[in-house]
Amino acid sequence: MSVYFESTIENHLAIAVTELSHADEIFELLYNDQENIGQFLGFVALTKTKEDEVNYIKKKMHGIADGTDALFSIIRDNHIVGVIDLHYIDSENKKAEIGYWLHSKFQHQGIMTKSVRKICEYAFENIGLNKLSLFADVENIGSNAVAKHAGFSYLATHPDYYVHRGQLRDMNEYYLLKREF
Template sequence: MTIYFRVDIEPNLSLALTELNHAKDIFELLDTDRENIGQFLDFVPATKIEGDELNYIKKKIHGVAQETDSLFSIVKNEQIVGVIDLHFIDMKNKKAEIGYWLHSKYQHQGIMTKAVRKVCEYAFDNLGLNKLSIFADVKNIGSNLVAKHAEFSFVTIHKEYYFHGEQFCDMNEYSLLKRHFRK
């Protein structure tokens, strides 16, 4: 895998612009950790082959052109370990949502919190956004901790917000305003 565009977070940890040639590595990462990642994310069962991941990346690249999405690979020691994105980018109202997943082998190391902070910096400084939101299943302890450690403020619980695993699930909403962001 070749990484052409990246920004360092710290030595041996960076965000890379996700490209089509990342599809194989991202799919293999997801495929080897389906049970963990699929607990809270509904796209996992639908991503059955590498081509599904390739199509998702193409969709996100189209979103970049439409100014509705940004997609980054999280790279540690030259290996993709997860993915983070900005979605539902609303340039008129200067807001977006952040989504992410990380292979379980790399969790509990502060990687995702650092990646979220770097994406916030990009969103506020490069895109000129004013507000970022994170939605996390109330049962997803790790994702909720990432939002808190990245200095997002708890907003509310959305009851029965989405349907996953044959049940309705509650979501916590967090937000961060540009004026409260400290690099």
Template sequence: MIFNASSDKIIGTIDLHHIDSNNRKAEIGYWIHSSYAGQNIISKAVKILCAYSFEVLELNKLTIFADVENIPSNKVALKTGFQLVGTKRQDIIMYDQYRDMNEYYLLKSDFLQ
């Protein structure tokens, strides 16, 4: 969870999910309240989680999926060094409609350079 330091209120979350220990990979998911967007909070959190994932958990690959229309989320992936793999068409259902998702990845070797 991500907290506002001055009020101790939760303003967002970040986590690893679909952790695959055998293949040393996982997905990163994040969310932040709209009033805190654009302040580089999520980008900083992603970088910290990447460092932890590669250095402590010894993962080799991290993936981020972002709705193609979620421009801020796509910017976070690119800003933190993830590379676009491609777009998964009609990959999930959200709000009763199919959504296209961009898939990004980051390898440990690229992060540690």
């Protein structure tokens, strides 16, 4: 696998800047685990072809160039197992949101918590951000646990925050400040 930039989390685990060459592997992960990943994430239903994934990566690359996004592949033993990103990067106010997903085969192993901690380190030390936010569906037990285990503080529950699969969903909001990291 080609990688432009990689940051090691621990032996056999790293995050790497997502490249177009990662699109096939990411699409296969999404396709093979779409019911699990799509349970709380609406973009999964919109990712029907490898070309859809290529277009998403291109869109994020434009965001990277504009300073509003950062997209990373989570790599374990030289294979992509998930994705993590910073979005809505606001350099003026020094804040951003974190989003992520992980194939179900790799869940409950601490991979996502470690990846979130690594992206926080990157955001605070490399981009100069001060505040990171993380939103999790109230019923997404795993994502809420990741937020807590990664050191985020609960801020609020936002009722009817978004529509997913035709239903209004509530979201928990968490935050982490640089000084608390």
